[in-house]
Amino acid sequence: MIRLREKDIEKLSIILQLPQYTIEKMAAMNLINDSLAVDMLMVYDWKKLKNTKKYTVKQILQAIMDEYQVSKTKVQAAVYGKRKRTYSCQQCGKRITKSESTRNSGICDACVSKSIEL
Numbered sequence: 001m002i003r004l005r006e007k008d009i010e011k012l013s014i015i016l017q018l019p020q021y022t023i024e025k026m027a028a029m030n031l032i033n034d035s036l037a038v039d040m041l042m043v044y045d046w047k048k049l050k051n052t053k054k055y056t057v058k059q060i061l062q063a064i065m066d067e068y069q070v071s072k073t074k075v076q077a078a079v080y081g082k083r084k085r086t087y088s089c090q091q092c093g094k095r096i097t098k099s100e101s102t103r104n105s106g107i108c109d110a111c112v113s114k115s116i117e118l
Contacts, residue, residue, distance in 0.1 A: 004034055015044050039078040046079045
């Protein structure tokens with residue numbers, strides 16, 4: 001499990017342009033998705049190091065892997081990958097799959113079944 005460190009919170013305050021104490025309070029109340037926050041930090045570090053033009057992609061990748069104790073795949077997904085789109089039922093708000101959303105015009109199977117008259 002990924003937990004935010006003090007220096008991560010400092011970087012997040014820069015990225016999000018929020019005071020550090022606000023980020024600390026949010027982290028203490030578990031209002032921050034640590035995994036997504038670390039993804040943001042990795043992208044921030046990647047761009048910062050890449051812009052210096054001092055290091056190779058391989059060196060930057062290894063440095064970020066070491067810093068955040070994550071796999072190569074996790075770093076690459078954060079830097080190059082796109083997040084999956086999430087779908088929610090328009091009636092009850094439950095998270096549904098893309099196929100279910102497409103099939104039922106944005107409504108979950110449970111809500112569709114409630115509308116069926118027998």
